[in-house]
Amino acid sequence: MSTSRRAATAVALLAGFYLLALGILVSLLALDIALYRASGQLRPALFKVWALSAAIGYPVARVVFLTRRREDAAELPGVPLTRERQPAVWAVVDRIAERTGVRGPAEIRLVPEVNASVLEEAKLLGLVPGKRHLAIGAPLLIGLTEGELESVLAHEFGHFSNRDVRLAAVTLAGRRALLHTVGGLHQRADRHQAEEAAKLAAKAEKRLSKGRQPSYEQATGGVDRVLAKLFNLYAKLYFRVSEAVGRRQEYAADVVAARLAGRDATATALRKMPALVSAQDFYLGRYATIGWDAGLLPLPGQVYGGLVHLLSDPKRRQELAEYALELPEQEPDPYDSHPPIARRVAAIEALPDDGRGPGTTTPALALLHDAERVLTELEVVSLVPEAAAKQRVEWPELVRAAMLAHARGAGAPAGRALTALGLSPTAEGLLDAVDAGRAREFTDRLPKSEQAAAATGRAAREFARPVLRKELAHAVVVTLAEAGLAGWELSWSGPAELRLPEGFEDGFDVALDAACRDTPDTAPLRALLAGAGVPSPTAPAL
Structure with a gap:
């Protein structure tokens, strides 16, 4: 079927959508009138039927015809x-x-x-x-x-510029109307279901208080849910027809882009799109918001603008280039207006070479005057209100503080276990537990697998040993970081890199092994900490 015919069919289906809603209302009205005429007089049963008709007709009229949609x-x-x-x-x-x-x-x-x-x-x-x-x-x-x-x-x-765009605009408007209707009916159904569930719960509690068996009746959402499912079925048919129009429009728009900007520039831009989506998601999750829980954000303009650092890193550029070259082949979704990106790229690259190459290679960001200020304004209007309370810091400080906060959070269970043993929730306290022969008590208070929990004797010690070693290493790193002797350095090529004091790593593994032996010796680890400059804990006042 041609794009024009599909679009015309979608327009007809859109008209059918409104006719369906109108038909429901007219049918209800006709039924009410017919029943009244058949009865010849006002009967109590008629009022019940009319109430049911109103319950069905009102949400249809309200959601389809009366609710004003924002532009x-x-x-x-x-x-x-x-x-x-x-x-x-x-x-x-x-x-x-x-x-x-x-x-x-x-x-x-x-x-x-x-x-x-x-x-x-x-x-x-x-x-x-x-x-x-x-x-x-x-x-x-x-x-x-x-x-x-x-x-x-x-x-x-x-x-x-496509000659079918007017009909395509109608199909798009129809899609919004259907989504609005189905969504509105489901919202009403959800609200009614919640109210019904609350009433049923209260009713069940009352029956239980009287020693009676509660009802197993379930809240359903009533008429609104039934209507939502009805219109949803119609919407699926409409989307199946109208999205085929959208896919043809996408191919036609790609051809326009190739004609104006060049085949190669258009194909490259299409390839970059999914890579940029992944890069943006990765950047926001691993960099821009890394310090969110610690109350930190990068400097103004860098929440979005910092993406340029990630994309400028040679290793990341190579990863994204490989990602763009290996687009996954996907089957087209009949309900998606966009064809799979790989098929769009293939269609463009199949066009004759126009000799224009990649086009202007200047970064597009150069077009934006005073980019840092504009990106700062974008943060103000798009970030959640809680962002205004965050402290803005330079990238190196953001990474150091965020990673230390994460490390403290990861060490919280160990801290609680030490506190429960009456010891300081620090590396010094954990070393004291080891010296006092309470390492097993400590590890027993930490989360463990079913196999480790069931183990006894030698097997239990072997399960506990790597746990103790891990917690000791973690506690030492936190202690060094809190003393300003260690920290994490920003890396745009990979995860933040932990930097320990010079020479500390040379004896760290040996000292940890010594502290975790069957006959533990914490002296090497204590000596390492002292040699790095960690101040000894203040002796308690007598």
Whole structure:
């Protein structure tokens, strides 16, 4: 089926969606009138039927016809990039829009996601055009070249240059309407189910208090849940038809991008997209928010902007390049409007060589004037409110403090075990436990596997030995770090690297082994700590 026919079918199904809702209301009304006429008079049973009709009809009318949906443009997050402050960005966007032959955006916003999109405030389900808003993801500016960014923008505007775009806009509007309806009905059902469950729980408790068997009745969500399932079935049919239109549109927009920005730049940008998504997720989880629980964040502008450090590291660049080259082959999802990225890349690379190569290779971030300030503004509008209370520190300090906080947290069970034994929750306290012959008591208070818990005699000692060694090593590292004698160094190539005092590692393993023998000797480990400059614990006052 052609794209035009599929789009027309989707429009017909959209009309059918509203007709389905209207049909339910009309059928209920017709049934009520018919029953009234058949009875010839007002009977109590009629009022019950009418109440049931109202219970069914009200959520349909409320959710489908009466609830006002907010415009996407009004919900668009991010930082506005005005012509006055960002002339270079606007120059590229204007040039791409002109070459695509479509009307450009009225507004450009920088957003945190690895994405670019054009939203239009269209009327009448997309049939009447309106103001356009362009969103550009900060990771795209950080991770793409200008030539690759141009291909991404050309793709977005390419959607509007396609002759089927009006019908495609209608299908998109229909998708939002269906999602809104099904979601609204499920929300109502969830609320009613929670209320019903609370009533049933109270009823069961009352029956139990009287010594009676409680009812096993379950809360269901009532009519709203049934209606949600009905409309959900219709939505699946609609999505199956309409998303095929979306996939054809994606291929057509890719061709527009290749024609304007070049085949190679377009293929490379497509390959980079999933790699950038992975890099962004990895960076935010392992770097930007590493100190969140310790109350720390990187300096303003670096929560998103620090991604440039990761992407500039030679080892990371190689990893991402390999990731981009080995795109996984996926079967297309019939309910997804985007074809698998590997198929889109294959379609572009199958085009004839246009001789333009990768295009402009200048980093796209160079287009953004005063990038650090803009990325700081993006943090303000996109981070959760709790971020405002975090202390902002340089990357080296962030890593050191965050890793120390993590190490303290990991050592908390050992600290609680030592406290329960009446000892100091420190490396000194653990060494005292070993010297006092209480190492087994200590390890018995730590979490252990079923096999270790069941072991006795020699086997139990062998299970306990590596646990004791691990906790001793951990406690020593924390002690050194708290004294400022050891710490973790930032590495963009891999995990943070622990740096111990010079020469400490040479005797560390031997000293740990000595402390964990059947006949333990803690003197080597104590000597190492003293030699590194760890102050001895203050003697208690007499």
